Amino acid sequence: MTETPGYRPLYRQVYDILVNRVVQGAWRPGESLPSEQSLAKELGVSQGTVRKVLDALTAEKLLERRQGKGTYIAEHTQERALFRFFKISRPGGARLKPERTSEAVKVRAARAAERAKLDLDRDARVVEITRTRLIDGQPALHESIVVPAHIVPGIEKRAAMPNTLYSLYQTDYGINIVATHEEVHAELASAADQRILSVAVGSPILVIDRLALSLQERKVEWRVSRVRSDGLVYAVTLT
Amino acid sequence: MTETPGYRPLYRQVYDILVNRVVQGAWRPGESLPSEQSLAKELGVSQGTVRKVLDALTAEKLLERRQGKGTYIAEHTQERALFRFFKISRPGGARLKPERTSEAVKVRAARAAERAKLDLDRDARVVEITRTRLIDGQPALHESIVVPAHIVPGIEKRAAMPNTLYSLYQTDYGINIVATHEEVHAELASAADQRILSVAVGSPILVIDRLALSLQERKVEWRVSRVRSDGLVYAVTLT
DNA sequence: AAGTGGTCTAGACCACGTC
């Protein structure tokens, strides 16, 4: 099971304190935190210890630091969230920005597979968002997005979803998506793919199965994307 | 173009010095470096500055640190290199360890596409390694690997390649692979795929196009892998 | 006990952005 630490460095405690403040919305996205010095004074530790924590949170992309200005809550703006987790591009080329087109939202009981994937109770409900996205005016990608209804209450009442849901999760629900696990495989286009993506039945389709995790390791979203594979690739750099 | 720094922190210089020593083989993989204190003394900087650099190199997976013992050159052992860059797994499941089967090595002139991809001269030669790998005894994956001949001289004379080439690059040629850029797309199985992977022509195939970069950003290897897509996925966690 | 990396401190100075 979990390790008994028996020893807990000071910076770990400071880390937990600051993460809690961020999660509980002590500062809004884009807002600046107090300076290192004032945080150090308030928490009764040295500036170096505060710095270590702020650097770690910056590496996790929860904060942004700007020399000469201050430390800010990172904003999952449309642009940034898109390029962070949207991995579709032209072969060898620059990132693409998809446009949204048709979209449908409904709330319903979670299916068994969804309960298993998202660690939900037997009677849990989910919000399902399905949408098609265009690249250069052509339908290129179809997404089925499932989120537990209780963590995004009222989301179905919105007129339209933003292009990147993750900025909505952050600003309206205080949920920071910090990691995603993705599994990619190939399939043949079905009749539905033909209808939605305008590809021939039997042509190759890239399927991306993504689980999105919040700062507290909570499973927030299950997303399955079907992408036409002519002239598009899933691009990632591993270090 | 490149930025004129105009200002170069001390730790950057220390970083360059230590990277050069590692690259030039001052210590063998698995060997320990001098302690922080002695490095600091030798280089005429404080221990804190040396520590900052050693931590950075550890994050780049070039070094490993063990409390109470020392700092070591990271070994690209078979196991570790495999799990670091081999991203094929069962859906939702644990990593798989592929076995190698048939293999062919030849040296030949670089093709135009290869010269472009690897930044090679017009008359450059390359080593091409093609091999098929098994998972659970079944052919699952076929790789075509192209490396500039001048950076791995004599590699074609080896009796057999190791399961992970990256450990060979490190131990025999002093090349540390620190990053890969991969592009994944879907295709339909060709007649060659049918022969090599025992899949029906027209079934879905996952194609992975990988460029491997060394510590000095040198393009070391271009690898194209064709993977049967039944019961296998390309799995990656983004943070 | 000795040596290593890991944490923490206090203070100095530098580079950057704003006023």
Next chain:
DNA sequence: ACGTGGTCTAGACCACTTC
């Protein structure tokens, strides 16, 4: 000129490993 983050130092103590 001032406040911010970024770098650098010197020294102390802690935790882990080995002898």
